[in-house]
Amino acid sequence: MRNNTNVVFAASLSLLLAAPVYAAAPECGNRTTAAASAASSDESPLEIKVVTASKFAESISDAPGVMSVVSRDELQRWGGVTLAEILDRVPGLNLTSAYFTDRSIVAARGDQTKINGGHILFLINGRPTREVLEGGLVSDLLESFPVSALDHIEVIKGPGSVLYGSNAFSAVVNLITLKHEANGFSASARPGSNNTLASSGEGTYSCGSFSLMGAAQMHQMPDWNTTYTYPSVDQTLSSTLTPQSINIVNRSQGAYMGASYRGLNVMSSYTDWQTASFVQGTVGQPRWKRGFADVGYPCPVRRTSRPGGRGGASHPVEEGPGSTGQGGG
Numbered sequence: 001m002r003n004n005t006n007v008v009f010a011a012s013l014s015l016l017l018a019a020p021v022y023a024a025a026p027e028c029g030n031r032t033t034a035a036a037s038a039a040s041s042d043e044s045p046l047e048i049k050v051v052t053a054s055k056f057a058e059s060i061s062d063a064p065g066v067m068s069v070v071s072r073d074e075l076q077r078w079g080g081v082t083l084a085e086i087l088d089r090v091p092g093l094n095l096t097s098a099y100f101t102d103r104s105i106v107a108a109r110g111d112q113t114k115i116n117g118g119h120i121l122f123l124i125n126g127r128p129t130r131e132v133l134e135g136g137l138v139s140d141l142l143e144s145f146p147v148s149a150l151d152h153i154e155v156i157k158g159p160g161s162v163l164y165g166s167n168a169f170s171a172v173v174n175l176i177t178l179k180h181e182a183n184g185f186s187a188s189a190r191p192g193s194n195n196t197l198a199s200s201g202e203g204t205y206s207c208g209s210f211s212l213m214g215a216a217q218m219h220q221m222p223d224w225n226t227t228y229t230y231p232s233v234d235q236t237l238s239s240t241l242t243p244q245s246i247n248i249v250n251r252s253q254g255a256y257m258g259a260s261y262r263g264l265n266v267m268s269s270y271t272d273w274q275t276a277s278f279v280q281g282t283v284g285q286p287r288w289k290r291g292f293a294d295v296g297y298p299c300p301v302r303r304t305s306r307p308g309g310r311g312g313a314s315h316p317v318e319e320g321p322g323s324t325g326q327g328g329g
Contacts, residue, residue, distance in 0.1 A: 051126065052154040052174040055163060065160070068092070070153040081198045081219055082252070084142035087173065092157045099278045104139040108157050108171035117142075121160065121168035124175050124269060125258075127294045128164055136167050140288035144254035144271035148186075148202040149215030151178045177258055177267075180204045180211040194222035214257040221250035230281035246283045248276040268293040 046061040048071075053063035060067055068090050080086035087106045088095045096105045098115040105117045113119070118136025122129050131137040153175055160168035185203030192198075202215035228246045231239040251274045258267035274287040 050154050051176075052123070052156055052160075052172060055126070066092075066157045068155045068157065070155075072151050075147065075150055075152070080147060082143050083145050083147060083175075086147065086153070087142070087155075090153075090155055093155065093171070102137050102139045103275050103277060104142045104273075106138070106142060106173075111170040118167055119169040120171045120173060121164055121166075122173050122175065123164070124256075124292060124294070125177055125267060126174060127267075127296075128167075129269075129290070129292045130167060131290065137288060139275075140252075140254075140271040140273045140290045143219070143273040144217070144252040145175065145269065146200060146202070146215040146217035146254050146256050148200045148217065149177045149213070149256040151176050177256060178202070178204065178213055178215075180206045180213060195220060196222055210259070210261045212257075212259045214255070216255040217253065219250075219252045224248040224250075228278070228283060230278075232281060242281065244281075244283070246276065249285065250275050263298050265296045266294070 046059065048060045048069050049057050050060050050063050050067055050069060051057050053065045053067060060069065070086060070090060075086065078086060078089060080089075084095055084104050084106065087093050092109055093106050094110070096107050096112045097103055098105060102116040105112065106120060107117075108120060111119055114136070116134055116136050117138035120136075120138065122138060122141055129141070153173065155174075156172040157170075159170065160172040164172060181204065183205050185201065187199075187201035189197070189199040197218065197220045199219075200215070200217040202213070204211070204213045206212070225245070225247050227243050229241050229243045232242045233239050252272060254269070254271040256267070256269040258265070260266070269292045270290070272287065272289045274285065277284050277286050
């Protein structure tokens with residue numbers, strides 16, 4: 001897993017450093033996409049285009065579900081450092097926590113009946129990113145996914161298992177990343193006292209049919225030295241308060257990279273978060289790590305006609321594997 005971290009961060013850093021050089025190349029000048037963001041701030045709230053509810057673009061007023069959209073403009077104005085801070089401002093969602101597994105959870109409509117985030121499914125550009133060992137941990141995504149990589153967020157408040165399968169029990173959160181607008185990069189850092197740090201960077205590059213986008217984020221809160229008291233029970237069933245000095249850390253790092261070439265789309269992300277957990281008086285320092293990769297290529301559906309039986313009518317028949325062929329991990 002450490003090798004995965006090095007690869008993703010090295011690739012993202014290379015993109016950020018190389019973007020200004022490639023942007024100046026005469027054969028690969030800035031290329032601004034004609035299509036605007038699906039959640040443009042100057043668009044009517046009822047005419048915002050969404051794709052999560054039906055897997056195709058439609059107005060939010062026509063979507064078969066209760067949806068909220070966090071636009072790019074709102075992402076910038078809200079100033080959230082982590083994805084958890086942003087989702088906490090979405091109506092119908094609220095932050096919660098568990099003592100052992102998921103230390104950072106988002107619940108939809110008060111549905112927090114598990115000690116992890118297994119009732120909400122997170123998508124990255126429409127592709128599910130699941131955790132199968134514990135049944136749905138989401139702490140690393142909420143605390144580590146680079147917010148600067150996002151164009152907008154679509155949230156379905158309600159079940160979505162018919163389209164997306166397991167974990168889509170009470171909500172679906174689709175993280176839609178930036179598309180290429182202009183060659184270049186940007187970076188920011190916000191240091192604070194007691195080793196507090198919030199830094200991020202993103203860059204885009206295109207040349208002909210090839211486009212590349214990358215982003216990285218690192219977040220660190222001050223260590224919290226405090227006293228933790230837990231009642232210990234002996235064989236006589238008498239309890240005694242046992243204080244202990246503990247140090248709670250909060251450190252995260254994450255990266256995202258996406259590329260496309262003539263219809264072939266590749267994306268990958270890595271998230272890593274470290275903090276404290278508590279189990280019956282024992283305090284640990286676990287780390288949540290997740291790697292995600294997806295490769296997709298559109299496969300057109302061909303419609304042909306097959307002669308009918310009685311009356312000689314023709315019936316359209318769809319051939320081919322489907323509209324898209326993708327696989328994720």
